Amino acid sequence: MRLSIFLFLCAVLFVCPSCTTTDTVRFDLYFLNASIRERTLGFIEGATVSLDLCVYDISDPEVLRALAGKAAQGVAVRVVTEADNLAELGLLTRELEVVVDDDRGLMHCKYMIADGKQVWGGSTNLTKTSLDNHYNDIFIASDPFIVRRFQDHFEHCMNGLFKGDRPPAQDKGSIYFSPEDLPFNALMNLLSSAKEEVLIGIYAFSDYRIAHFLKVLSAHGVKIYVFADRGWNQGSPYSQSVEVDQYTLLRYDLLETGLMHQKFIVVDRSAVLFGTYNFTASAETKNDEYLILSREASVVERFRQRFFELWKASE
Template sequence: MPHPLAERELITFHSVHQQQNNNPLRMICDTIRQAQRGIFMRIYAISSDDIIQSLIQTSHHVPVEVKYHCGESLPVACQNSRVVLRPTNGRTLQHKKTMLADFQTVVTGSANYTDLSLNHDVNVTACIESSELHDAVFSERPQLVHVGSQLLNYIPIQRLIPNAASKMILNAINQATDSIFVLMYIFLSPEFFLALAQAMRRGVRVKVIIDNHSKQDTCKLLSKLGIQLPLYERKTEGVLHTKICCINNKTLIFGSANWSGAGMIKNFEDLFILRPITETQLQAFMDVWSLLETNSSYLSPESVLTAPTPSSRPTQQDTDSDDEQPSTSQQAIRMRK
C-alpha cells in the first residue's frame, strides 16, 4: 500500500492530465514570481511567454540565471532585464528541465518550458521542497535525501559518472515483486528490456506505453533481443513525453532522461527515485497512467508498420527536440522533444 498522507506533502506532481495539480505552467510561474532569494534554471527548451515574463519581473529584485539549449526568443525578450542568460553550446546535450528557487525549491521533470509541453503534451513535473536536495541538484552531486518521511535518490547523469543511473534503475526493476508500469517517450535500452523480461518471468505485472513516433525502433530492438513485452503505443492527442516508471505502487522513477543510450549516458540529465510514495503521489501517477492506458493500443507486428498517429498538436511551432540520433521514424520528432 502507498505511504499514507500524514503531513503536508513536500513533493507534489503536476500535469495538465491530472485531476489535481493540473496547471503546471501556473505552478512554475508562481514559483518564479514568489521567489525572494533567487532563481536558477537548467532547461533544454524555453519559449513560454508567461514563464519568460515571470523571469523578467522577478529579476528586478532577486538574481535570475537561465542556462538553456533552445530559446531563440530569450535574448530579445530579456535584453533590457536583469535576467542572466547562459546558452549551452557544448558537444554534450543539456537536456535537463530543472528550476531551483530560493535555495529551497526544486522544480523538475519531463516538461520543457514551452506552452505545448506544459499545456498539451503528456508530461509530469515535480515540485520538491528541500534545501538539501536543492544544494545537491545545484552542485550536480549524487545524493540520497530525506524529504519529510520519504527517501529521494538524486542521480545527475553526465559522462563523468557512467552507468550510475542505469544501475539504480536496474536495481529498482530487479526488486519489483508486484507491478512495473512505464510511460516513456523513447525506450531504446537493451538492458532495461531484458530486466523487464526477467521481472515478468518472476510473475511481476509489466506494461510499457511509449510514444508512437519511436515505435519502429523500439520494436526492432525487442525483436533483435528475442523477447516479448506488453508494449503499447500512444493514441491520445499530444506527444507522450514522460520519462516515468512506477514500481509496486511504492516507487517512482522520474526526471528528464529517456531510457536510451543518449538519456542514460551521453546527455546532461536529472534522474530521481522516490520511495515510498504517498497515496496522493500514486494518484497523480495513476491519473496520467489511466489516460494513456485508455488511449493506447498493443504494438503488434502489423501495427508497427503503420504510420505514427498524429499528435493533433496546435499550429504553434514548438522548439522542443529529440535527444536521439534520428532514424527514419524519428525525423518527424527531431525538433519536438
C-alpha cells in the same frame, strides 16, 4: 553477446543505491496541462530574491514575460540551457545571466530553483507545446537536502561543468544526475527488485539492456506494462518497442498534437523513478539528465494512478 549482457546486468544489480531518508520526501505533483502551466507560472512569480533555471528549452511567451518581469523587479535570474535553443530566449539574453552547454550531447535537464528554498522539476520544458499539449509531469519540493542537490548541480553548470566534468555526489540522497551519479544503475537496481508489477511511461526507448532485462523479469512472472510515445517509438529505427512488445503489455499514446513526454517507472506499488531520463544510451553517457527515486507511498500511488489514466486514454 547475450552472455556479456547477462554478466553486465548481474554486476549492476549488486551495486546498492544510496539509502537515505530523502526517498520518503513528499513532493507536490501535477500532471494535467492546465495545472502544469498554472503551477509553473506561479512558481516563477513566487521568486523574490533569485530564480535559477536549468532547462533544455525555454520559449513559451508567458514564461518569457514572467522571467523578464522578475528581472525588472530586481530578482537575480540565471539560466542554463541547451546551446541549440539559445536563440529562443531572444532579447532576454541581454537581461539575464545565461550559460549554454557544450557540444557533447544535450543539456536535457528541466528544473528551477526559487530563492534557494524550493525546486520545480520533472519532464516539462518551458515551451507552449510542452506546457499545454504533451503528457508531462512537474514536481515542487522544498526539502532542504533536495534543494541543495539541485543547487549544487546548477552551480556546476553555471561554472561550465557539463556532462562528465562534474564529480559524483558523495551523498546522492536518491537523486541521480547523469552521467556522474550513474542513474542507469539506480534504474536497474529498482527493476531488479520487481516481484509482481512494473509500469513504465516513456518517451524514447532505445536501450537494449533495459529491454533485455524486462524480458528476464517477464520470464519470472513479473507483469510489465509499457506506455510509450507513438511517434518516436514507431518512427525510430533504434526503438526497442517491437522487441518489448513480445513480452510486455505495450500501448502508445493517441495524441494528435502532443507527445507522451513523461519518463517514469513504478515497481510493485513500492517505489517510483521519475525525471528527465529517457531509456537511451545518450541519457546515460552523453546528456545532462536526472532521475529521482521515491518510496513515499503518496508519490508512488500518484504515478501509478497517472499511468493507468494514460493507459485507459489509449484504448
